[in-house]
Amino acid sequence: MNFFLETLIGGLLAGTMYSLVAIGFVLIYKASGVFNFAQGAMLLFAALNCVSLQEAGLPFPAAVLASVSIMIVLALAIERAVLRPLVGRSQITLFMATLGLSFIIEGLAQGLMGAEVRALDLGIEDVPITIGDIMVSQFDLFAAATAGILVLVLALLFNKTRIGVSLRAVADDTRAALSIGINLNRIWQIVWAVAGIVGLVAGLLWGARQGVQFALSLVVLKALPVLIIGGFTSIGGAIAGGLIVGAAENLAEVYAGPLLGGGITPWFAYFLALAFLYVRPAGLFGERAIERV
Amino acid sequence: MTTSSILRVDNIHVIYDQVILGARGISLELPEGRIHALLGANGAGKTTTLKAISGLIRAERGEVTCGSIHFAGHDVLKSDPAALVSQGLVQVLEGRHCFAELDVDENLRVGAFVRTPSRADLRRGLERIYTYFPRLAERRRSRAGYLSGGEQQMLAIGRALIASPRLVLLDEPSMGLAPQIVIEIFEIVRRLNHEEGVSFLLAEQNAAIALRYSDHAHILENGRIAGSGPSAELAERDDVRASYLGIGAEGRRSFREARHYHSRRREH
Ligand SMILES: Nc1ncnc2c1ncn2[C@@H]1O[C@H](COP(=O)(O)OP(=O)(O)O)[C@@H](O)[C@H]1O
Ligand SMILES: [Mg+2]
Numbered sequence: 001m002n003f004f005l006e007t008l009i010g011g012l013l014a015g016t017m018y019s020l021v022a023i024g025f026v027l028i029y030k031a032s033g034v035f036n037f038a039q040g041a042m043l044l045f046a047a048l049n050c051v052s053l054q055e056a057g058l059p060f061p062a063a064v065l066a067s068v069s070i071m072i073v074l075a076l077a078i079e080r081a082v083l084r085p086l087v088g089r090s091q092i093t094l095f096m097a098t099l100g101l102s103f104i105i106e107g108l109a110q111g112l113m114g115a116e117v118r119a120l121d122l123g124i125e126d127v128p129i130t131i132g133d134i135m136v137s138q139f140d141l142f143a144a145a146t147a148g149i150l151v152l153v154l155a156l157l158f159n160k161t162r163i164g165v166s167l168r169a170v171a172d173d174t175r176a177a178l179s180i181g182i183n184l185n186r187i188w189q190i191v192w193a194v195a196g197i198v199g200l201v202a203g204l205l206w207g208a209r210q211g212v213q214f215a216l217s218l219v220v221l222k223a224l225p226v227l228i229i230g231g232f233t234s235i236g237g238a239i240a241g242g243l244i245v246g247a248a249e250n251l252a253e254v255y256a257g258p259l260l261g262g263g264i265t266p267w268f269a270y271f272l273a274l275a276f277l278y279v280r281p282a283g284l285f286g287e288r289a290i291e292r293v
Numbered sequence: 294m295t296t297s298s299i300l301r302v303d304n305i306h307v308i309y310d311q312v313i314l315g316a317r318g319i320s321l322e323l324p325e326g327r328i329h330a331l332l333g334a335n336g337a338g339k340t341t342t343l344k345a346i347s348g349l350i351r352a353e354r355g356e357v358t359c360g361s362i363h364f365a366g367h368d369v370l371k372s373d374p375a376a377l378v379s380q381g382l383v384q385v386l387e388g389r390h391c392f393a394e395l396d397v398d399e400n401l402r403v404g405a406f407v408r409t410p411s412r413a414d415l416r417r418g419l420e421r422i423y424t425y426f427p428r429l430a431e432r433r434r435s436r437a438g439y440l441s442g443g444e445q446q447m448l449a450i451g452r453a454l455i456a457s458p459r460l461v462l463l464d465e466p467s468m469g470l471a472p473q474i475v476i477e478i479f480e481i482v483r484r485l486n487h488e489e490g491v492s493f494l495l496a497e498q499n500a501a502i503a504l505r506y507s508d509h510a511h512i513l514e515n516g517r518i519a520g521s522g523p524s525a526e527l528a529e530r531d532d533v534r535a536s537y538l539g540i541g542a543e544g545r546r547s548f549r550e551a552r553h554y555h556s557r558r559r560e561h
Contacts, residue, residue, distance in 0.1 A: 169392045169403045176390035181378030181407030
């Protein structure tokens with residue numbers, strides 16, 4: 001029983017890392033109706049920035065602050081150069097644009113900062129600690145707590161600030177938002193900047209675990225099943241989806257893995273997502289798709 | 294006259310997607326403090342005209358190809374909608390378009406943000422709207438998506454008014470609503486006009502109610518103005534009565550025509 005609980009809790013904690021990646025997608029999808037394929041590239045770019053600055057001698061907090069500023073500048077640039085000229089185009093056009101964007105950002109990141117694997121030390125050792133008689137990874141706990149705090153901050157932003165309420169209004173009905181004088185360009189800038197910052201946090205956590213390298217941009221592929229399960233339009237869905245994928249993956253690996261010859265983690269999340277597609281095509285918390293002006 | 298008109302539209306032509314004609318040569322003038330109406334069947338060009346004025350047309354790949362639009366003496370043809378709202382020109386969209394996931398209070402608040410009000414101003418603004426729409430006050434914490442059609446129309450109007458506009462473009466406020474609710478809404482429009490001096494340009498397929506509550510009206514057909522005049526006079530004209538009020542020399546419209554008209558209204 002303890003072993004089961006350990007597996008479950010380990011999975012849930014790891015799942016929060018998936019949730020983090022998925023939240024970046026949901027933010028942008030809700031506000032601008034775009035499936036942002038470049039989210040993975042943004043994540044890689046942010047993490048690379050941070051380690052490079054740290055290697056250049058900046059203390060960690062300063063490197064993080066500088067990376068946040070860089071993500072804000074990137075968001076402004078993307079809004080101006082990509083979103084604004086393409087306003088009103090079809091979803092597939094926008095998707096293709098973000099596909100192109102992801103290659104540009106990845107190329108830029110590696111060109112400027114190199115392609116080798118960089119180690120990132122957040123000062124949290126990945127050793128298990130015991131709570132009661134259950135062993136959990138200290139790093140997983142730290143990652144989950146970080147994700148939790150981030151979600152709390154986002155919830156406060158959306159519900160308690162004017163910008164947040166405007167953001168929800170845009171996500172809800174873009175035309176109506178325009179008609180009452182909400183500046184869509186500014187909202188897009190803010191959302192992309194927030195998604196960039198969420199990407200930075202996710203990138204640092206993933207980077208600390210598996211090294212900061214090109215493969216980091218592929219965690220996007222981990223977010224896809226999470227989004228299918230949780231729905232593209234709900235942050236709550238992204239969280240739940242991440243937890244479900246994390247827990248199911250871990251349990252399946254431990255209990256079903258041996259029967260299937262092991263190593264089922266890479267595809268099990270997709271298998272689960274497909275199963276969900278049959279039952280709930282819009283995801284657990286999915287709403288109707290929003291239409292962008 | 295020119296100096297006191299809040300809105301002057303001169304011979305505007307509007308196209309969508311670079312080909313589809315939405316309006317061809319619309320001119321109108323609205324003196325400050327008045328209520329004018331645009332009447333006409335579905336597809337006549339009422340919404341196009343309103344969106345050309347508010348600048349929202351550009352978000353639908355529409356474009357004013359010639360003519361001019363002046364609001365409070367300024368050329369606003371190229372102004373963006375947000376700038377116009379903060380200058381006091383706001384449109385209430387056809388079909389209400391409340392923010393369904395936001396509650397009533399949030400819907401109203403977000404309408405005020407364009408003016409960057411202080412907290413105290415915002416509170417006063419909310420109370421002002423709730424005095425005009427007591428039904429909304431009762432439902433402050435309900436999500437807009439759960440309101441009735443009439444309440445949503447009130448919310449859409451309240452959300453526009455909280456920005457203290459001088460001119461409101463009101464598109465089909467009666468659409469899909471029960472007759473008593475329509476009267477309730479038009480009474481509030483009249484009060485806002487009398488008590489606060491807000492000017493209204495309203496688009497309506499329901500000519501009977503629009504003529505009753507407006508000072509002056511224009512009849513649109515195929516993107517052109519087919520007739521204009523003081524509302525009271527138009528309401529007495531035989532051709533208007535026959536085509537737009539459903540009352541002809543031979544009595545009522547045929548049942549089939551009337552039914553066709555009503556079903557079109559409902560589906561739109
Ligand atoms: N977004 C749009 N794209 C293309 N054509 C449009 C669009 N909106 C309206 N039209 C066309 O413009 C004409 C006028 O429509 P509209 O202004 O909506 O009329 P009304 O509001 O009087 O019902 C119609 O022929 C309609 O098909
Ligand atoms: Mg219309």
